Amino acid sequence: xxxxxxxxxxxxxxxxxxxxxxxxxxxxxxxxxxxxxxxxxxxxxxxxxxxxxxxxxxxxxxxxxxxxxxxxxxxxxxxxxxxxxxxxxxxxxxxxxxxxxxxxxxxxxxxxxxxxxxxxxxxxxxxxxxxxxxxxxxxxxxxxxxxxxxxxxxxxxxxxx
Amino acid sequence: xxxxxxxxxxxxxxxxxxxxxxxxxxxxxxxxxxxxxxxxxxxxxxxxxxxxxxxxxxxxxxxxxxxxxxxxxxxxxxxxxxxxxxxxxxxxxxxxxxxxxxxxxxxxxxxxxxxxxxxxxxxxxxxxxxxxxxxxxxxxxxxxxxxxxxxxxxxxxxxxxxxxxxxxxxxxxxxxxxxxxxxxxxxxxxxxxxxxxxxxxxxx
Numbered sequence: 001x002x003x004x005x006x007x008x009x010x011x012x013x014x015x016x017x018x019x020x021x022x023x024x025x026x027x028x029x030x031x032x033x034x035x036x037x038x039x040x041x042x043x044x045x046x047x048x049x050x051x052x053x054x055x056x057x058x059x060x061x062x063x064x065x066x067x068x069x070x071x072x073x074x075x076x077x078x079x080x081x082x083x084x085x086x087x088x089x090x091x092x093x094x095x096x097x098x099x100x101x102x103x104x105x106x107x108x109x110x111x112x113x114x115x116x117x118x119x120x121x122x123x124x125x126x127x128x129x130x131x132x133x134x135x136x137x138x139x140x141x142x143x144x145x146x147x148x149x150x151x152x153x154x155x156x157x158x159x160x161x
Numbered sequence: 162x163x164x165x166x167x168x169x170x171x172x173x174x175x176x177x178x179x180x181x182x183x184x185x186x187x188x189x190x191x192x193x194x195x196x197x198x199x200x201x202x203x204x205x206x207x208x209x210x211x212x213x214x215x216x217x218x219x220x221x222x223x224x225x226x227x228x229x230x231x232x233x234x235x236x237x238x239x240x241x242x243x244x245x246x247x248x249x250x251x252x253x254x255x256x257x258x259x260x261x262x263x264x265x266x267x268x269x270x271x272x273x274x275x276x277x278x279x280x281x282x283x284x285x286x287x288x289x290x291x292x293x294x295x296x297x298x299x300x301x302x303x304x305x306x307x308x309x310x311x312x313x314x315x316x317x318x319x320x321x322x323x324x325x326x327x328x329x330x331x332x333x334x335x336x337x338x339x340x341x342x343x344x345x346x347x348x349x350x351x352x353x354x355x356x357x358x359x360x361x362x363x364x365x
Binding site for chain 1: 213214216217222223224226229231267305307308309310311312313314315316317319320323324325326327
């Protein structure tokens with residue numbers, strides 16, 4: 001029987017086909033799903049903040065796009081994935097409210113997306129698809145077997161990217 | 162002061178924040194009773210310092226549909242405050258305020274603005290008591306409302322807390338009129354404001 005592994009907020013995990021991996025209720029956070037299509041090793045990170053270098057409390061490397069993605073890739077390599085074959089899909093980064101205070105947190109959703117893309121680019125991992133921005137929450141399920149990234153949102157049809 | 166983190170706050174500080182939560186939620190209950198013109202009881206609020214991953218579970222899972230009312234705070238302290246209410250509870254309050262049943266579908270424009278007003282009054286009462294106790298000027302912004310998954314709404318205050326540490330401070334309040342309503346307050350003062358609040362209370 002295959003399982004669906006759950007990833008929390010500021011968390012990341014790896015998984016192997018036929019298992020899937022999910023994270024629920026992404027808001028301004030970004031979910032980064034990575035897969036090695038040959039070994040079918042996958043992983044999902046749920047990052048909250050774009051940049052660990054601008055924040056003092058940065059011990060939790062899972063929390064940031066820059067450090068979280070690097071760690072996820074490292075853990076996937078331990079499971080037998082190869083970085084040169086990895087491909088990614090990303091979702092989330094919504095702006096949940098029409099305004100958000102504190103200039104450095106304005107557009108944190110967008111900045112999470114930008115930082116995720118920049119980090120993936122630096123690692124040489126191509127982004128095959130994304131469903132980012134807008135103003136609504138998303139639940140995502142990723143299947144390393146096929147690379148399907150299923151996205152659910154309130155009052156919207158489920159879609160696969 | 163920038164070395165304070167939520168985790169490192171002493172028991173005493175945490176007790177103060179709890180007490181502020183109690184008083185604020187008490188005032189909010191009174192305001193709610195006045196608005197609905199009926200008796201509203203409140204259980205003693207629970208103040209919790211939770212890991213990010215625990216927050217969704219508390220509210221019935223990350224996918225639980227909630228109404229979230231969010232506003233910014235300016236003045237002597239800066240930060241934001243959020244009031245969260247389960248969708249059915251929100252529907253109940255809006256029905257009561259408007260004096261009619263709200264059908265079981267999406268809220269329309271008028272209902273959304275009624276809900277915003279409820280959020281405004283509740284958070285306003287909460288902030289008023291905080292302002293009175295600390296003698297600090299606190300000005301709330303116009304509220305914004307969203308109805309979505311709990312996890313997605315909570316990502317907003319969680320990200321703000323995320324710049325300080327790995328936990329979120331949450332005040333759970335249960336109101337009862339003829340229906341039990343679970344409400345949650347999340348107050349996110351920035352670090353300097355925490356210091357100011359504590360100083361105003363003679364603990365800084």
